Amino acid sequence: MSDSIKQSVKDYIMTTFLAGESPDNLTDDLPLISRGILDSIATLKLILFLEESFGITLEAHEADKEHLDTLNQIAALVSSKLPATASR
Amino acid sequence: MSASTSAPLHRGFLDAAGRFPERTAVVDPGHGPLSYADLDALSARVRDRLAQLGVGPGDRVGLYLRKSADTVAAIYGILRAGAAYVPVDSGAPVERNAYVFHNCEVQVLIAEARVLDAVRAQFEALGRTPVLVALEDVGGAKGLTRWLEAADRGGSAPTVPDHSSEPDDVAYILYTSGSTGRPKGVTLTHENAVSFVQWCSETFEPHERDVFSSHAPFHFDLSVLDLFVSHRHGAALVLIGEEAGKEPTGLAKLIAEHRISVWYSAPSILSLLAQFGSLDKHPVPDLRHVFFAGEVFPIKHLRRLAELWPTPRYFNLYGPTETNVCTFYEVKLPIAAEQNTPFPIGKVCSHLRGKVVDEDGKEVADGQEGELCITGRGVMQRYWGLPEQTQKGFLSSRNGERWYRTGDIVFQDANGDYVYKGRRDRMVKRRAYRVELGEIEAGLYKHAQIKEAAVIAIPDEEAGVKIIAHVSSRTGAPLSLIEMKGFCAQVLPMYMIPDRFQWHAALPKTSTDKIHYQQLKEMS
Numbered sequence: 001m002s003d004s005i006k007q008s009v010k011d012y013i014m015t016t017f018l019a020g021e022s023p024d025n026l027t028d029d030l031p032l033i034s035r036g037i038l039d040s041i042a043t044l045k046l047i048l049f050l051e052e053s054f055g056i057t058l059e060a061h062e063a064d065k066e067h068l069d070t071l072n073q074i075a076a077l078v079s080s081k082l083p084a085t086a087s088r
Numbered sequence: 089m090s091a092s093t094s095a096p097l098h099r100g101f102l103d104a105a106g107r108f109p110e111r112t113a114v115v116d117p118g119h120g121p122l123s124y125a126d127l128d129a130l131s132a133r134v135r136d137r138l139a140q141l142g143v144g145p146g147d148r149v150g151l152y153l154r155k156s157a158d159t160v161a162a163i164y165g166i167l168r169a170g171a172a173y174v175p176v177d178s179g180a181p182v183e184r185n186a187y188v189f190h191n192c193e194v195q196v197l198i199a200e201a202r203v204l205d206a207v208r209a210q211f212e213a214l215g216r217t218p219v220l221v222a223l224e225d226v227g228g229a230k231g232l233t234r235w236l237e238a239a240d241r242g243g244s245a246p247t248v249p250d251h252s253s254e255p256d257d258v259a260y261i262l263y264t265s266g267s268t269g270r271p272k273g274v275t276l277t278h279e280n281a282v283s284f285v286q287w288c289s290e291t292f293e294p295h296e297r298d299v300f301s302s303h304a305p306f307h308f309d310l311s312v313l314d315l316f317v318s319h320r321h322g323a324a325l326v327l328i329g330e331e332a333g334k335e336p337t338g339l340a341k342l343i344a345e346h347r348i349s350v351w352y353s354a355p356s357i358l359s360l361l362a363q364f365g366s367l368d369k370h371p372v373p374d375l376r377h378v379f380f381a382g383e384v385f386p387i388k389h390l391r392r393l394a395e396l397w398p399t400p401r402y403f404n405l406y407g408p409t410e411t412n413v414c415t416f417y418e419v420k421l422p423i424a425a426e427q428n429t430p431f432p433i434g435k436v437c438s439h440l441r442g443k444v445v446d447e448d449g450k451e452v453a454d455g456q457e458g459e460l461c462i463t464g465r466g467v468m469q470r471y472w473g474l475p476e477q478t479q480k481g482f483l484s485s486r487n488g489e490r491w492y493r494t495g496d497i498v499f500q501d502a503n504g505d506y507v508y509k510g511r512r513d514r515m516v517k518r519r520a521y522r523v524e525l526g527e528i529e530a531g532l533y534k535h536a537q538i539k540e541a542a543v544i545a546i547p548d549e550e551a552g553v554k555i556i557a558h559v560s561s562r563t564g565a566p567l568s569l570i571e572m573k574g575f576c577a578q579v580l581p582m583y584m585i586p587d588r589f590q591w592h593a594a595l596p597k598t599s600t601d602k603i604h605y606q607q608l609k610e611m612s
Contacts, residue, residue, distance in 0.1 A: 021569045030570065036577035036585040037570060040334040040519075041551065044364060060338030064331050 005054070006075040012049050013071075017042055028072045033065040043068065050074070056081040096253035097281045098167040100320030102128065108296055108322035115326045115346060116157040119228025124322065127161055130229060133236050133245075134165020140245040141219050143195050145170030145257065150189040150218070151306070152199035152207065154178045155329050158223060158232040159306060160315065162198050170251030171195070172258040174273075175306040178203070179330065180581040184271065186210030188263045192273050192472045194218045200226055255279035261472055262309055262409050264522045265584070267514065269530025273472030274309075274409045281312055283439045283465035284412045288317045290438075291416070292350070292377060292403075296322030299346060299374070303328045303353040308521075309409040310381060313352055323350075333357060340365035347374040351400075354520030355385035356552070362389050367396040381405040381413065382520025383552050384430045384508065391423045406433035406508070409522070410468040410481065410492050414440050415460075415506055432505035433498070440464035442506070443491070444498060449483045457499045459512055461491040468492070516545040516553045521583045528555065531580040535572075537561050540595045542603045543586065544612045556612040557586035558595055566591035 006028065014023055017038065032038045038046060046068065047058055056078060062068075067077050101124075105113075109125035116122070122130075143149060149166045151173055153159045159175075166173040174192055176185045178200065186207050189197055193216075199207060201222040211217040223231035239245070253259070259278045263271040288294070300318035302325050304310035318325045326346045332338055333353075340361055343351065358380055361367060378393075378400045385404065394402060398421065407414035417434025436442040443451050444458040452458040461483055467490060470478040483491040497509040514525045525543040532541035540560045545553040561567055569589060576585040590611070596604040 018569055020566075025568050025570045034577065035570070035574040036582060037573045039582065039585070041360075043334075044336070044360065048364075060335055060341070063335050063338070 002075045002079050005078050006071050008053065009046075009050070009074050009078075010071055012053075013038075013046070016045065016049075026071070029070045031065075031069045032071075033069045038068075046074075050078060054078050054082065095278075095282060096167065096251070096257075097259045097278045097285070097316060098164055098250070100282075100285065100316060101164060102250065104296075104319055104322040111296060111322050112324040113319060114157045114160050115324055116228045117327065117329075117332070117342065117346075119157065119230070121324075122157050122161075122229060124319075126229075127157075127164065130161040130232065130236075131164035131168060132247075132250075134162055134232065135168040135250070136245040136247055137236060137239055138165060138169045138171065138196060139248040141196055141221075143169050143171050145251055145253070147171040147196075148174050148192050148194045148258075148261065150194035150197040150199075151175045152178055152185060152189075152197060152203055153223065153226055154200065155302070155305060155327050156226045156231075157229040157327065158226045160325070160327070161229055161232055163306070163315070167253070167259060168250045169248070170253055170257070172260050172275075174261045174263075176263065177305060177307050177581055181579055182206045183210060183579070184581070186214065188271060188273070189218065190214045190216065191270075192261050196221060198223065200231075253278045255282075256469070258469070260312075262307055264409050265515070265524040265527045267524040267526035269527050271527075272474055272477060275469050275472050276412075277469055280412070280466050280468060281316065284312065284437075285316045285320060287413075287437050287439045287466075288313055289320060292317075294318065294321040294323055294350065298323035298349045298376075300325045300350045301328060301343070301348050301352060302326060303333050303351070303357065304520075305330065309407075309412050310352055310354070310520075312412060313379070318350070334360075336360045336363070336365040340367050340370045343375070344370035344372050348372070349374045350377045350379070351375060352379040352381070352405075354382040355380045355390070356383065356519045358393055359386060359389035359550075362393040362396060367393075372397060373399065375400045377401055377403065379403045379405050381407070383517040386549055387423070387428055387430055390419070390431075391427075394419075394421050394423055404431050404433060406506075407462075408492075408494050408496075411440065411462045411466050411494070413437060414442065414462045414466065414494075417505060430508075432501060432503075432507045434505050436462070436506075437466070440466050444500065444506075445483065445493075455500055455502075457497055457509060460494045460496050460498045460506060462494060463489050463491045516555070518551070518553055518555065519583050521581075523555070523584055525555075528557065528576075528580060528584050528586065531576060531584070532557060532559065534579050535575050537563070537567055540592075540603070542595055542605060542608055544605065544609050546609070546612050551587075554588065555584075555586045556588045556590060558590050558592060558608045558611070560592045560594050564593050 105124040105128040112121040113124045113127045114122040196219045261273040266272040302314040402419040404417040405413040498506045548554040
């Protein structure tokens with residue numbers, strides 16, 4: 001489950017913010033916010049994408065680099081918010 | 089009025105502390121509030137301790153701290169000791185910040201403990217290390233108090249009087265982007281700041297029941313209004329840190345919960361609040377003034393904001409750091425549907441005078457375009473240590489008047505309001521920060537693989553501008569975008585990182601072999 005979340009977030013970031021980049025360079029633990037890849041508006045767009053495509057709600061305090069800096073963190077946060085029955 | 093014009097900048101706060109000792113001066117969310125009496129006592133201890141460390145009138149003290157009650161108390165302590173405060177963006181690269189403190193030769197640096205080793209290493213490389221004060225656990229004045237208590241255990245600092253600074257004494261130095269790749273220090277005096285604070289008092293009539301936002305960071309000139317106007321009138325100041333300040337849903341809640349009555353920020357966060365803040369769920373009956381400054385407010389977002397927040401008055405405040413606010417314009421509600429161009433920057437504030445000049449420095453005919461120049465008590469003294477740049481920043485005048493050249497091209501409309509048209513140089517505004525495109529180029533050239541770099545800004549309705557870096561590499565092959573963004577994050581503040589990189593085998597040149605910016609603009 002977490003892997004498919006990760007892949008769909010990765011696809012979104014690649015097409016929306018990293019057009020032309022090799023997908024291999026976007027590793028699961030690359031710090032996206034602290035390395036300047038996602039600015040504050042891009043982070044908001046990512047949050048909207050997560051909320052819409054996974055049907056979840058992020059709290060205000062979760063919308064920061066402690067929770068959203070890497071693909072691994074994003075996938076973990078999304079998984080933790082999905083209903084238990086949906087996970088394997 | 090004339091008597092208080094020459095009063096030192098901290099006098100307003102001290103008078104208010106005498107009148108309203110029990111009222112809340114600072115709210116540092118997540119910590120308890122600080123009363124005027126608390127802030128008075130704490131900043132007096134900072135003053136005495138700084139004096140004991142050898143700080144006196146004419147000196148500078150650096151602040152490398154995130155926004156907190158600690159920082160506010162330190163600022164008043166520094167001013168009361170007669171010194172000038174030099175704040176920086178604590179999230180910017182340490183090399184850049186160390187350069188700032190080294191450049192204006194701070195005697196003491198008050199820094200968060202987490203950056204201490206890194207900044208000390210930079211100072212050692214630069215050849216001079218100021219007295220370093222490390223604060224652990226900054227927030228709610230805890231870090232500052234802990235430092236004072238630890239210092240007191242080694243003997244208390246003798247009480248020194250509040251310095252009654254002269255009008256020309258420096259109150260603070262704010263560093264802005266410099267075209268040569270080095271930030272330059274805009275040096276502001278007590279009179280500069282006090283004349284501005286007084287103008288705000290007369291124009292907006294704040295009172296002790298007001299609650300001011302502190303959204304802008306302290307190294308940004310918007311903070312001067314937040315801090316010194318609120319505290320001159322006994323009002324409360326709610327500190328909003330960088331993370332909280334970027335996040336619209338949390339921010340909408342905070343504005344309502346703290347019953348903020350005077351809001352001041354760049355338009356970009358107000359646009360985000362209007363779009364993503366769910367403002368309809370957080371009513372703000374106490375909000376009476378909304379000020380915005382720093383960049384053009386896209387009209388569709390301003391209209392939306394005014395629909396969601398219908399009660400306050402809206403003011404467009406305009407001015408470079410060198411003058412602080414120099415013109416202002418009240419936006420009348422409701423905003424007509426056919427209004428699709430941004431509002432004017434308005435008329436010159438009463439403590440200043442303005443004129444519009446052509447390229448030769450001669451005043452233009454009414455209604456003609458030209459560069460806006462400003463003179464008066466609010467205009468900066470100089471750029472720190474840069475006499476040539478200072479001279480270039482002013483029109484030469486025969487009668488000794490100092491007219492600061494804003495670099496902004498304006499014209500005066502039929503109502504006498506100035507309307508902003510654009511820049512005469514390579515400075516752009518991004519999230520209200522001044523960005524010299526040359527500073528980004530200088531940053532890119534630090535990358536070992538970059539052969540050529542030319543940076544272009546193109547207008548963008550959402551972001552104001554998009555920054556495009558045209559680059560060529562030593563091998564001729566493009567480098568990874570992730571690599572470039574990551575590199576930029578190490579050498580430039582976040583707001584200077586280009587949105588896009590366009591790779592070329594070689595950049596196009598003019599007949600004189602200079603980079604052909606016009607052609608690059610068309611390619612962007």
